[in-house]
Amino acid sequence: MLTPREYEDAAIESTPELLGEVGTHLVADAPEVVIDTTAMIKVLDHYRPRPKHRFRPPEPPKGGLDPDPIAAIERAAAETRRRRRLGLEALLAGRSEADLTSAMQTSWPAAIRILTDAMTLDADRSEPFALNIDQALLIDAEAPVTYLHPARLIRTDLALPEIGAIIEQTQLDRNGEDV
Numbered sequence: 001m002l003t004p005r006e007y008e009d010a011a012i013e014s015t016p017e018l019l020g021e022v023g024t025h026l027v028a029d030a031p032e033v034v035i036d037t038t039a040m041i042k043v044l045d046h047y048r049p050r051p052k053h054r055f056r057p058p059e060p061p062k063g064g065l066d067p068d069p070i071a072a073i074e075r076a077a078a079e080t081r082r083r084r085r086l087g088l089e090a091l092l093a094g095r096s097e098a099d100l101t102s103a104m105q106t107s108w109p110a111a112i113r114i115l116t117d118a119m120t121l122d123a124d125r126s127e128p129f130a131l132n133i134d135q136a137l138l139i140d141a142e143a144p145v146t147y148l149h150p151a152r153l154i155r156t157d158l159a160l161p162e163i164g165a166i167i168e169q170t171q172l173d174r175n176g177e178d179v
Contacts, residue, residue: 010022081121081127084117084120085121085127085129087113087114087117088117088118088129088153091103091114091153092155095155096155097152097153097154098152098153099150099151099152100114100115100151100153101138101148101150101151104145104151105143105144105145105148106144107144107145108144108145111145111148114151115151118131118151118153128157129153129156130153130154130156131151131152131153131154132151132152132153132154133149133151134149134150134151135149136149136150137149138150
């Protein structure tokens with residue numbers, strides 16, 4: 001083996017005959033391919049190609065059952081929304097607002113369930129609930145829920161008493177038209 005510097009010197013200073021001798025021991029051709037016919041026949045005897053035909057799954061049952069997975073997800077979401085709404089309406093007990101703090105103080109699972117239900121329905125514009133969480137922090141080391149923020153649930157779809165005429169305010173665009 002020569003170093004790269006020695007190869008460079010040999011390429012510059014040596015004759016073509018000497019350079020040709022370097023490659024006499026190099027293998028330049030691919031090796032001969034040897035096929036064992038008995039091994040090939042054995043492989044072909046055991047070869048089973050994959051079937052080209054795919055089989056369809058059986059047809060879903062017809063009738064009252066709806067196998068549609070999207071419809072099942074929508075039904076589950078509607079049931080969850082219904083359960084949340086009934087739970088919050090029970091806390092309201094027919095009133096337009098309720099303090100959720102005492103109900104949340106019973107246990108951590110109750111506090112989590114009440115807050116997630118109220119926040120979820122507060123975020124849903126089709127639901128008539130608004131959640132108001134106070135910034136004050138209540139801390140009681142002896143209580144089941146050691147710390148929490150007071151929260152109020154307000155039902156927004158109840159009729160408000162008339163105080164006076166409501167004046168509609170409109171915003172005008174650059175052309176002086178209602179937006």
